[in-house]
Amino acid sequence: MTSQAEENYLKAIFKIAEKENKAVQTNAVAAAMQTTAASVTDMLKRLAEKNLIAYEKYRGVQLTDAGCRLATDLIRKHRLWEVFLVEKLGFAWDEVHDLAEQLEHVQGDELVQRLDTYLNNPRFDPHGDPIPDAEGRWEFRPQTLLANLEPGEQGIITGVQEHSTAFLQYLGQVGLTLGVSLQLVERIDYDQSVRVRLHDARELTLSEKVSKNLFLKIENT
Amino acid sequence: MTSQAEENYLKAIFKIAEKENKAVQTNAVAAAMQTTAASVTDMLKRLAEKNLIAYEKYRGVQLTDAGCRLATDLIRKHRLWEVFLVEKLGFAWDEVHDLAEQLEHVQGDELVQRLDTYLNNPRFDPHGDPIPDAEGRWEFRPQTLLANLEPGEQGIITGVQEHSTAFLQYLGQVGLTLGVSLQLVERIDYDQSVRVRLHDARELTLSEKVSKNLFLKIENT
DNA sequence: TAAAATTTTTAGACTAATCTAAAAATAATG
DNA sequence: CATTATTTTTAGATTAGTCTAAAAATTTTA
Numbered sequence A, B: 001m002t003s004q005a006e007e008n009y010l011k012a013i014f015k016i017a018e019k020e021n022k023a024v025q026t027n028a029v030a031a032a033m034q035t036t037a038a039s040v041t042d043m044l045k046r047l048a049e050k051n052l053i054a055y056e057k058y059r060g061v062q063l064t065d066a067g068c069r070l071a072t073d074l075i076r077k078h079r080l081w082e083v084f085l086v087e088k089l090g091f092a093w094d095e096v097h098d099l100a101e102q103l104e105h106v107q108g109d110e111l112v113q114r115l116d117t118y119l120n121n122p123r124f125d126p127h128g129d130p131i132p133d134a135e136g137r138w139e140f141r142p143q144t145l146l147a148n149l150e151p152g153e154q155g156i157i158t159g160v161q162e163h164s165t166a167f168l169q170y171l172g173q174v175g176l177t178l179g180v181s182l183q184l185v186e187r188i189d190y191d192q193s194v195r196v197r198l199h200d201a202r203e204l205t206l207s208e209k210v211s212k213n214l215f216l217k218i219e220n221t
Numbered sequence C: 001t002a003a004a005a006t007t008t009t010t011a012g013a014c015t016a017a018t019c020t021a022a023a024a025a026t027a028a029t030g
Numbered sequence D: 001c002a003t004t005a006t007t008t009t010t011a012g013a014t015t016a017g018t019c020t021a022a023a024a025a026t027t028t029t030a
Helices: A004-019 A026-033 A037-049 A065-088 A097-103 A109-118 A165-173 B004-019 B026-033 B037-049 B065-088 B097-103 B109-118 B165-173
Strands: A053-055 A061-063 A154-160 A181-187 A194-198 A203-206 A214-219 B053-055 B061-063 B154-160 B181-187 B194-198 B203-206 B214-219
Touching: A004 A026, A004 A037, A004 A061, A004 A065, A026 A037, A037 A053, A037 A061, A061 A065, A065 A097, A065 A109, A154 A165, B004 B026, B004 B037, B004 B061, B004 B065, B026 B037, B037 B053, B037 B061, B061 B065, B065 B097, B065 B109, B154 B165
Parallel strands: none
Antiparallel strands: A053 A061, A154 A181, A154 A214, A181 A194, A194 A203, B053 B061, B154 B181, B154 B214, B181 B194, B194 B203
């Protein structure tokens, strides 16, 4: 059996490993978990003992197949619960993370399977992140940052890079949510901000920061 | 903040206090929590420190108003989640206890409130137990044990005294669930077993044990 | 009401998870 | 390549929650 603390470490390691394709460093985990390197070292020993990670002193860690599977299951549960909270209970997309963080630790395969069915086997969560299936596989969906669009190109919002409450709330306020279609009108050379046109012809100016955190699926017009 | 362990103790104390109207004994808590008296004593000190119980050495405990409120909130959450699991996810009434036991510890007032609304503010859980409202109050519903019915009297099943999987499964197998209407045909003197007639004219013989664990609302015919 | 039985508490130890401070290993730099 | 700087690990403590075994308090019984 894995404790909640262990599960949280596994998830953190998985997410760091997703971005960098080298062994995950102790300090990176400490930063992600908001704790000290010493605590991380202790936990890494425990996880290695349980064969959930391959750990070599001073050399960083990698998830084993078992650890990777556990992490994937956690992410599956987290994202399914997020769908539930938004679709069924009517929470906003910036309100569900902390609740899902708790719900993902509830044990019960049957529960996850039934929840999945109840939600009609969603493949993406309310932030556009893919939901692993019962076998731990998930769908890859090609998407581009708004920052990489050429003027004139058009796309549908499919996800966010940053998940902060502030960013999600801002997007919600200006009417940018998943599925919204927009066209890049112009990129300002001076500060790399972008002017975009929405479906209803309304125009918005978005900072470079925003454009580098918003994913779109480019539409052929 | 209260830990899950603390919450479980509060709930156990609440449930024992519900039945006996004297101070709750250490050993009773130990039995309910399936642990030792020594562990209970340790926990009682912690809970007293937090003013959740009134504790006097060797004299047993009572919940304070704060402790009682916390216990009630937990029961509210537990029973709401049970409704969710049965009504929305299609679990059987004998499968939901352990899952609800985990879900009840998820923190978030907004979550509970929205869940309650989503489920149409149910007043009773799948076993017929009352669900406290957001203020901690619940509905009293007069009900009688099948064992106390007179021959000829008729009633609707409203709840169970015992919550064991075995009992619930047995009831399910013979078609006895909440809302089922039945009439007491005869009580056998020899072993106090009862013969009952269902709505569809089918007759069943139920042991004394069953009749002492099944609640009914008597119907005036 | 004194002895026996029961209940409860204390004492001391253990594990998981965390911390700070110091030591050790690795990486970076002049 | 020797010396900093950084990263990581160890050492030693702390807290919550649990345990066993023994001591203390209370209750029951003769």
